[in-house]
Amino acid sequence: MEPPTDSTPAPAYISDSECGERLTFRQDEEKALSIPLKYLLALIPTKTANTYTLVYRTGPEGGVTRSAIANPPTEVIKRYRIPTDAPAHLQKPVSVVISPYSGLGRAELYFSALLAPVLEFYSVDYSKHIVTSPTAIKTITNGLPEGVSTVIILSGDTLVFELLNELPSTKRPALVLIPVGTGNGLASSLCKAQPPDDLIGSAFHTFLHGISHPLPGFAVKFSPGARLLEEAVPDQGLRGTVVTSWGFHASLVADASTPEIRSPGTEKFQIAAKQNLTPPLHAYRGTISIVRPGSTVWEEIEDTNGEGHFYLVVTGVSNFEPAFTISPAANGMDGVLRIIYFGVGDVEGAEGVMGVMKAAYDGGKHVSVPGVRYQTVDGVKIHVREAEEKWRRICVDGAVVTLEKDGWLEINKHDGWADIVYKSRFDD
Numbered sequence: 001m002e003p004p005t006d007s008t009p010a011p012a013y014i015s016d017s018e019c020g021e022r023l024t025f026r027q028d029e030e031k032a033l034s035i036p037l038k039y040l041l042a043l044i045p046t047k048t049a050n051t052y053t054l055v056y057r058t059g060p061e062g063g064v065t066r067s068a069i070a071n072p073p074t075e076v077i078k079r080y081r082i083p084t085d086a087p088a089h090l091q092k093p094v095s096v097v098i099s100p101y102s103g104l105g106r107a108e109l110y111f112s113a114l115l116a117p118v119l120e121f122y123s124v125d126y127s128k129h130i131v132t133s134p135t136a137i138k139t140i141t142n143g144l145p146e147g148v149s150t151v152i153i154l155s156g157d158t159l160v161f162e163l164l165n166e167l168p169s170t171k172r173p174a175l176v177l178i179p180v181g182t183g184n185g186l187a188s189s190l191c192k193a194q195p196p197d198d199l200i201g202s203a204f205h206t207f208l209h210g211i212s213h214p215l216p217g218f219a220v221k222f223s224p225g226a227r228l229l230e231e232a233v234p235d236q237g238l239r240g241t242v243v244t245s246w247g248f249h250a251s252l253v254a255d256a257s258t259p260e261i262r263s264p265g266t267e268k269f270q271i272a273a274k275q276n277l278t279p280p281l282h283a284y285r286g287t288i289s290i291v292r293p294g295s296t297v298w299e300e301i302e303d304t305n306g307e308g309h310f311y312l313v314v315t316g317v318s319n320f321e322p323a324f325t326i327s328p329a330a331n332g333m334d335g336v337l338r339i340i341y342f343g344v345g346d347v348e349g350a351e352g353v354m355g356v357m358k359a360a361y362d363g364g365k366h367v368s369v370p371g372v373r374y375q376t377v378d379g380v381k382i383h384v385r386e387a388e389e390k391w392r393r394i395c396v397d398g399a400v401v402t403l404e405k406d407g408w409l410e411i412n413k414h415d416g417w418a419d420i421v422y423k424s425r426f427d428d
Helices: 075-080 107-122 136-143 157-166 185-190 196-209 248-256 267-276 349-358
Strands: 013-017 022-025 033-037 040-045 051-058 064-070 092-100 126-130 148-154 176-180 211-222 238-240 243-247 284-290 299-303 309-315 320-321 337-343 374-379 379-384 393-396 400-404 408-422
Touching: 022 211, 040 075, 040 107, 040 196, 051 107, 064 092, 064 107, 092 107, 092 136, 107 126, 107 196, 126 136, 126 248, 136 157, 148 157, 157 176, 157 185, 157 238, 157 400, 157 408, 176 185, 185 196, 185 320, 196 400, 196 408, 243 248, 248 267, 248 299, 248 309, 248 393, 248 400, 284 309, 284 374, 309 349, 309 379, 337 379
Parallel strands: 092 126, 092 148, 148 176, 176 408
Antiparallel strands: 013 022, 022 033, 040 051, 051 064, 211 238, 211 408, 243 309, 243 393, 284 299, 284 379, 309 337, 337 374, 379 408, 393 400
């Protein structure tokens, strides 16, 4: 069935197909569009009655565009029309921060096609910042108003990390995440996307309907001489919300950031993982200690049969990617830290490591794999004893810190430094 072709605007309709429900409508006299409902993002009213701007993804890889539509079906209006009244976080001073090189480089496209029309509809007076230099974030945080404000971030986790680490104590913004990075761990954990490839849609729904909640995190202190890129780590340490790691995870993140591997999307991590799984597995040497919730006693985690450590992740979120569930018991908002750990002796070589990782992609079943340690902690200490610098690299929310010889770090949970726009019912 084709839409009507007369000169009056043709009513759109919903049809069934092998690919699921689709919205079909005539864009102009010569062209009709048929879009899967799962790709729709927003329906924005125009000044003309019964006409809207429809914003939708162009495919599973995350492109976005918009089109005029007249007389959409009632079901589409109910599900995708943006609210008449602006959400509370858009009634405060608003800053938009864009990282143009995050992920597949589509942050500016999502701003112009999706976010800008919504802000215009609500008559929001906002400031726009494009992050193109290492000093840009400090300039942005210095320019935020004192007290409360809203910062809309089109990026991945690293820009959130950079912003929190430059944020003065007198300012506590509410963060809104439009996740266009590679992993998007924070957004993946807070905006449970169903299906996993609809993270943008889930995050945009949160942007329209969520309210501000405190965003918990963790503080990381380092031994003297620790370096973040080529600069010394600040004396106060670093602030994070997603992950601190040492071992395999930290090494592949660090290697994926090198010019030799750097590429858009997740391919760089796959390349780095293969490099770090070339037999024999590196046995990471050092001392790991944890303190359990409510305790002050540090307990050492011993590697199996003295064969060395391999994988250590400390996190408060559930996901590192929409489909990669690293900590299935976490909800990202309760301030609880958990450790995921296994040593070289706990797995059967590279195949064993890949088996654990595949189980993480299967709803977080890796935490039940024999040899994998998964427990709640209030703090973790790591004293690294590696001669080569490449094995002394630490990952904090995607940033790479390199320790001096015999260097150490300590991770402790923290109530957080900012708020985040989250779903309106905390217990849903």
